[in-house]
Amino acid sequence: MRALVDHWRGSYDWRRHEAALNAFPQFLIRIDGIDVHFIHVRSPAPRAFPLILTHGWPMSVVEYLDVIDLLTANEPDEGTGFDLVIPSIPGFGFSGPIREPGWDRQRIARAWAALMHRLGYRRYGAHGNDVGGMIALELGRADPDHVAAVHVTQTFSLPSADRSELAGLSEADRARLDRSERYLRESGAYLALQGTRPQTLAHALSDSPAGQLAWGLQLFDESVGDDYLLTNTMIYWLTSTAGSSALTGYFEPRQANRPAEPTTVPLGVSVFDGDMFQSVRPLAERDHANIVAWNRHRTGGHHPAHQVPRILVQDMRRFFTGFASTPQSPRP
Secondary structure, three states: OHHHHHHHHHOOOHHHHHHHHHOOOEEEEEEOOEEEEEEEEOOOOOOOEEEEEEOOOOOOHHHHHHHHHHHHOOOHHHOOOEEEEEEOOOOOOOOOOOOOOOOOHHHHHHHHHHHHHHOOOOOEEEEEOOHHHHHHHHHHHHOOOOEEEEEEOOOOOOOOOOHHHHOOOOHHHHHHHHHHHHHHHHHOHHHHHHOOOHHHHHHHHHOOHHHHHHHHHHHOOOOOOHHHHHHHHHHHHHHOOHHHHHHHHHHHHHOOOOOOOOEOOOEEEEEEOOOOOOOOHHHHHHHEOOEEEEEEEOOOOOOHHHHOHHHHHHHHHHHHHHHHOOOOOOOO
16 A cells, blocks of 8 residues: 555656546436446447447446457457447446436446447447446346347356255366355455445545545455556546445345346356456356356456456457347448
């Protein structure tokens, strides 16, 4: 923390990172009573396939800056380029503020469906990391006639109360599951607090930039760059959205009519060995009935779009290109 704060105060160049963010076209649109911020970058490829990318917590749209050029590029040998829509989750950064209850992942997914419809995209794919993956999966439920496929980096499929589910797991899958459960036991206090008293937390974090940094640091390990970490933190600090971003965790346990049936949208999963949340395929298949791609990588971690952008993009290109080859409606 001391080293990060010293860097933040003495040598971190916010204006450089601000300029990098502002290099991409950005917009605000009013959906369901809230201002939704999003980056919208079109590919030079003709009839490019559209993708909506959703960031996690405590990240922001900065999470995807390193993959924008890679995904929009027209690479005929690797599949077409993609039009990208990268929104800020309501209550995070430049979207919001949230002024009423109920902004759980289902409602956010409905807002994303409305966003893509209003942009003129009639068939598209969705990708997400961390809570963004949960939202992407719900988007497949919310807009099944238009979401061609979903790609995520975690499924968050944990054992139910029926521990017999574990009987058929391989030793390697048991080890991966143990790692995820150990992380939740030893480092999951932030989930409990954000899920019960987010407004109390908001006062503390909005009063201290070092506090904001320390709180977010729980999901940033030493494999991410200091500037990436600080730029994400800056967006929470400058917009004072520590509390409103925590509301997503508060609304989730109170979600009415939570879907119990598995998802059916075609699903691709990329698992990175450095991630503290390790997806286990047999449990994922319980929750998702149409897994068509599963890639495991010995590198990367919880921030693959920043840590190993080319590997993540390669997985996404291979996965979505099959759906992009289907004839598309005219480009909006």
